[in-house]
Amino acid sequence: MIIPDSVLETLLKALPQVRPQIYFKSSLTALSHAMEDQVLAGNDHPLVIASFQRERFYRQEAHRYLRISDRTDQVYVLAAPETDFTNRSEHYETIAFEPGDGLSEEWHLVVMGEQYASCLICRERDLSSETQSAPPLHVDQARRFEGIWTFDRTIVLKSAEILLNRILQYRPELRTKIAPMLAQIATGPIAAINQVDPAPFADRLVTYLQAGQYKLAKAYRSIAEKERKERLVNSITAAVRRSLDPHEILNVAAEELGKVLGAGRCLIYRCTSNDSSAILQHEYLLNPVPSLSGRTWTLQGNPLFEEVVQRQEAVFIQDTQTDARFSMIKDGDRTLKSLTEEWDIRSWLMVPVLHQNQLLGAVELHYCGTTPHVLEHDEVEMVEAIATQVGVALIQAESFANLEDLNQQLEALDRTRSNLIAITGHELRTPLSTIQVCLESLASEPDMSQDLRQVMLNSALADGERMRKLIQDFLTLSRLESGRVEWRIEPQPLWECVELALSSLQARRMSTALPQIVTQLSTELPLVQVDGEWLVEVLTKLLDNACKFTEAQGRVTIQAERNEGAMIEVTIADTGRGIEENRLETVFDRFYQEEGALRRTTGGTGLGLAICRQIITNWGGRIWAESNGKDHGSEFHFTIPIVPSGETKRSAATRRRRTTG
Ligand code: ADP
Numbered sequence: 001m002i003i004p005d006s007v008l009e010t011l012l013k014a015l016p017q018v019r020p021q022i023y024f025k026s027s028l029t030a031l032s033h034a035m036e037d038q039v040l041a042g043n044d045h046p047l048v049i050a051s052f053q054r055e056r057f058y059r060q061e062a063h064r065y066l067r068i069s070d071r072t073d074q075v076y077v078l079a080a081p082e083t084d085f086t087n088r089s090e091h092y093e094t095i096a097f098e099p100g101d102g103l104s105e106e107w108h109l110v111v112m113g114e115q116y117a118s119c120l121i122c123r124e125r126d127l128s129s130e131t132q133s134a135p136p137l138h139v140d141q142a143r144r145f146e147g148i149w150t151f152d153r154t155i156v157l158k159s160a161e162i163l164l165n166r167i168l169q170y171r172p173e174l175r176t177k178i179a180p181m182l183a184q185i186a187t188g189p190i191a192a193i194n195q196v197d198p199a200p201f202a203d204r205l206v207t208y209l210q211a212g213q214y215k216l217a218k219a220y221r222s223i224a225e226k227e228r229k230e231r232l233v234n235s236i237t238a239a240v241r242r243s244l245d246p247h248e249i250l251n252v253a254a255e256e257l258g259k260v261l262g263a264g265r266c267l268i269y270r271c272t273s274n275d276s277s278a279i280l281q282h283e284y285l286l287n288p289v290p291s292l293s294g295r296t297w298t299l300q301g302n303p304l305f306e307e308v309v310q311r312q313e314a315v316f317i318q319d320t321q322t323d324a325r326f327s328m329i330k331d332g333d334r335t336l337k338s339l340t341e342e343w344d345i346r347s348w349l350m351v352p353v354l355h356q357n358q359l360l361g362a363v364e365l366h367y368c369g370t371t372p373h374v375l376e377h378d379e380v381e382m383v384e385a386i387a388t389q390v391g392v393a394l395i396q397a398e399s400f401a402n403l404e405d406l407n408q409q410l411e412a413l414d415r416t417r418s419n420l421i422a423i424t425g426h427e428l429r430t431p432l433s434t435i436q437v438c439l440e441s442l443a444s445e446p447d448m449s450q451d452l453r454q455v456m457l458n459s460a461l462a463d464g465e466r467m468r469k470l471i472q473d474f475l476t477l478s479r480l481e482s483g484r485v486e487w488r489i490e491p492q493p494l495w496e497c498v499e500l501a502l503s504s505l506q507a508r509r510m511s512t513a514l515p516q517i518v519t520q521l522s523t524e525l526p527l528v529q530v531d532g533e534w535l536v537e538v539l540t541k542l543l544d545n546a547c548k549f550t551e552a553q554g555r556v557t558i559q560a561e562r563n564e565g566a567m568i569e570v571t572i573a574d575t576g577r578g579i580e581e582n583r584l585e586t587v588f589d590r591f592y593q594e595e596g597a598l599r600r601t602t603g604g605t606g607l608g609l610a611i612c613r614q615i616i617t618n619w620g621g622r623i624w625a626e627s628n629g630k631d632h633g634s635e636f637h638f639t640i641p642i643v644p645s646g647e648t649k650r651s652a653a654t655r656r657r658r659t660t661g
Contacts, residue, residue: 021146037204051078054104057079111156243393244397261383303326312359354387432463498539
């Protein structure tokens, strides 16, 4: 049964002269406790009716009602059930009303004895409409009620009558118990004035009010503390997010956390779950705690770190001197115990810095001194919140750094592309204009001698061939630079590649006299781990250059030996015109030719060495030039990887010495 009517409204209708007022919950608690105490302290047998909004409020007072029921058999307790509150007649009458009942918004206490009478009839104010602009203050003590509290016996009688009639509606079977009470009320005030000394009541009231005030002050203190911490988390978060420099992020977080949580030392460092140690760089210190900055901090074997990695959450050891984790460490391995002693760590908090379940680092708070430190749950939560922010910021900073790298690479590529277009344009225009001049002359001068015609035609053909090579080399270099080459890396005998390169060279330069070519390759050489076709390309280009820049009387030597690492160093040396020291690196630039664009006699493209460098570095090798200067010959060296496990048999067929030319 739901009775929506308000007891307060019914009372105010019956007694229109009564003016309600506003009470805070804390005042009503104090008043009702003082009223209940009056019953407990007196020798009257009063009627006591208490209506609680919900069962949970009644539960807090249930023990008092048990004691009150020793004084009088007229006790009625009403509440909306939440667990097992039902209609019952035991020590006193309990009356359960439904949650939607009008009583669920009201708080009533009526005490009516022979010597004293008082009542409290109130309804809770719904504050939601008043607090629309400002967020509601979630403090129980701030709840407000509107109603009456009085010693006035007429009002007490009326209130008792309304409530008793209401109880009869919920529990009609109580009529025989309630009817005499109602009859008594109908006969008018039992006594005109209160016959008790009001001083004890006032004293108790003040005591309860003080207690309420104390509770309120405590609640505000805890709110203020929470707010202070929240502000701290926000300020650290803001500082951490403002920066994209991981060092600054970790420094700020360590400093602020250490200060606010009153730690002796706060460390923040980066590590992964597999790291055996970390270098400490970010530290907050409270004097005179010794600094750990710059030291290597052991992680493996530290039970605290292992637990943090395993549980992926904060671990706090309040007293390192008595904690089981530390005492478990055997005598033989005293590292951790000595660590806590050496660095004066009495209480130790370790919090993981995680991002998507990956450990990025850790935050440590050390409390030093002779007494263990107590760390509240919300303080640990705060460190965890900041560790989360640190994780996010670190990832952000890293992504930003990667992005910057990528941008720089893109810019470099773009510059290269523009340079290439400019240079290639120039390089192509030169032969093209020669071809054009030759063909125009041939077309416009029909009387030209046969010999001159032949010269013109030969020039146009030679420059046409140069353009073809230039375009071919340019395309090869572009493919290599943009990573569009599909490598077929497999074990190769070096001598085979050298032979192929030599036959290609001889086919190309059939018409020219070549210098003597000497091959010195040991039979013991291991197989090389490269793409054979591209290695032949490198060898051909280097041999071609060596022959190009060496007189026919000179000599070109091919040598190879294994260096200290897992690489073979190949050397192609010649006795030709040599390279000046300041040009040894420049020769690898695109389009570098000593003769310059106008005096090209050797027919190269200026891209050969740039192509060789791209190929060799792609395999993890190195290529460089050496020379004793002009006319003292040149040496081109490059390194290539060998097959990891000694698969060297096939190379036994290598010829020791081979002479061509
Ligand atoms: P090119 O097609 O002009 O030979 P490369 O890139 O192969 O282009 O070589 C660039 C330049 O390096 C050559 O033009 C030449 O000046 C110099 N060079 C290369 N190899 C040798 C060598 N063996 N002796 C002297 N100079 C060389």
